[in-house]
Amino acid sequence: MGIITTRQPIFDRKQEVVGYEVCCAIRSDRLFAFENEIGNTLLLIGLNRLTGGKRAFVPVMGEMLLNDDSLSLPELSIVIEILKCLDPVDILIDACAKLKSAGYTLALGDFVIRKNLSSLFDLADIIKIDIAGLTIEEERALIDNRPNGSIKFLAARVETMEQFEDSFKAGFDLFQGYFFSEPIVVSGREIPGYKLNHLRVLNEVNRKDIEFGDLDKIIRQDVTLSYKLLNFINSAFFGLRYNVSSIRHALDLLGEREIKRWASLVILCDIGKDKPLELLAASLVRANLCEAFAPQVGLEAKSSELFLMGLFSLVDILVGRTMKDIMDEMPLATDIKSALCGEDNKFRKLLNLVLHYERGDFESFLRYASEMDINLGTVTDHYLASVERAEEALQLYGPQKVSLGAFRGN
Template sequence: MSALATSSLSNEVYVGRQPIFDQALNVYGYELLFRSGHTAHANVIDGNHATSQVIINTFIEIGVEHITNNRQTFINLTRDFLLGEIPLPLHSENIVLEILEDVEVDDALLAAVQKLSTEGFTIALDDFVLNEKNRALLPHADIIKLDLMAMDSETLKKHVHIFKKLDVKLLAEKIETEAEYEMCRQLGFDYFQGYYFCKPRVMSGKHLPANRLALLEMIAKLQSPDCDMDELEQIISRDIAISYKLLRIINSPFYSMTSKVDSIKKALIVLGLKQLKSWVTVIGLSMVDDKPAELVNLSLTRAKMCEQLAAAFGCNENAAFTVGLFSMLDVLLDKPLTELVQQLPLDTDVTTALLAQEGKLGDLLRLVTLYEKGDWQAVDAFKLEMHTLRQAYLDALAWSDTITSRISS
């Protein structure tokens, strides 16, 4: 999960995204979360200024298509932007404008929201708790976001009962646990958002399905230092789907090979043992078919960002990539990470980083996850240039999007 911020001191924009899932757990869109940048600084940045800078950097300098892949883009707006006192330089296509819970509702705001809706923008009411004042917004709303941390289950159910009678979609946000997700799913929510989708699902006593067990065994063999070229070729060749995807990647413009690579043996020669192990592991994890593809995408983004920042922490790039990639293995395989790492022949430093976020690799993983969440004050403590982190994150996003597109068919 992640956030987006800007700083008037450095003119840097910190870009991230928080996925929003539909009922099939496909990614419906991403919310871009605005922050004031370096919260450790005493100077408070005006909300309008911060929003202006973020919109310019996101939609003009970087390009929203690189951040949200042309999916629905949720944006929080200040009252001044909603009223048009500050121009909103956005197309309505794929844009969801969020009206925050603390925006004053009066005749001027209602007229402005109606105008934006007429222009084609999707209107969402954020952290919405119904009262006499904000009730007037309901006729203009397309999506209502209900914050699970702001109300108990009975209040939530009452709100759902009321809103189900309206022509709106319901989005449950700040889902923290599997039980909360199941409750919201049964209540009929249309969309889901929260840290649950990036946290381990505690499934004590549940056995791994056969295909996942085979996958874990394959990953273990690939990570083994005793795995030689001949054994690796046999492991890969036994799985037609992985073999196909691997050859498809190697022969794509991503590698720009001068001659066709038409066998696993040739792929081994071209890529080398370490790189091929990484590719097969990534492809294997992408084939867990009952998980949102966004989880694999996030794992890849995390892995690549760890790899890119490894030198700054004095870490081995391969180890850093492995830590980032395996940091969500428990989410993908529905087993505690402590159990899973025991079945993998990982270095002690990698294991310590995964289980305790300690050591240089652990510090690196912690920085990357803090950046995802937009905890800028904690990020500042690492004393790395924000433009370096931002570029590493954007490069990792672009890389993971490219890779998932290559292995998705």
């Protein structure tokens, strides 16, 4: 027996992440089924490890609602999602009332509207609506008819920026889907100058033939990089007993491999400062996960390159150019560039494995895992460790995160 789990971001109207929907499945031999005892699962793996302190939106099945002992999760950190109606409905109303009295925030499915269950509106904090196939007029009609002004509406399956914009205009408060990672290509003139400058530095840092003297010069010419490098090397993370005041000394301590990774991460954080923070988080999780799987797929010697592949997997969205255009200018290994441009190779297979896992497409993930002989018993630990390392990196280099208190259901 084993568990695999992933998370899907939920955004507010500022495109800031306020929580994650938790997706879990349980493994028996090599078969998976969705996990009903999700409360015990989250307690087992550790809630904060998965959500980074943000709220967990937890889908709850009917059987779990009827079991008074099955929900033992901290109510202030949880949004209970009930997406299907129970029959008779009185059972559901009683269950929701108990959850509300226990302090939980409730997100109910659109069955509440379709069945006109007015008794549940008073208990709901959030109404979650699958917008796939709805017109903006239909979305607006749902919002305009909300019976309780304090209820928030969550648009699910928002996969494109057009859908996000329509749902935003319709009045939705929260959004779930991968619209934030849809590539939007803009003309060269529209790309901010600082992004083009950062790309040039990124190209220089990742040159194969670069020497420490060149790295020293590149970093010293960039005030932001210089400051962040010295701040990083003198942080408690290293625990040095002396102060490092020289860029060259910092480079000697870190080594070429680590300085390239560090510089790439810091530069991407600067490039993406006008984008949702989740893009950077997703890039880092992918990078860490690709690196973690390297030994299992016979690419341990390429682990650093696999890290860079994951890190750059969303660079087209951060910059606003096609991946091919960016890769044509980047001095990365051919395997990385080919994989990021969608060509089929061993690097791309690993990236596909990670992408399917990220999106909770466990069926496709299992197919790739079987082909690549991935040890399924290690997957959740690798994923949680990747999330934790991404959170730590963003605390060091990224913009301020949204705190847990930034969102309440009412």
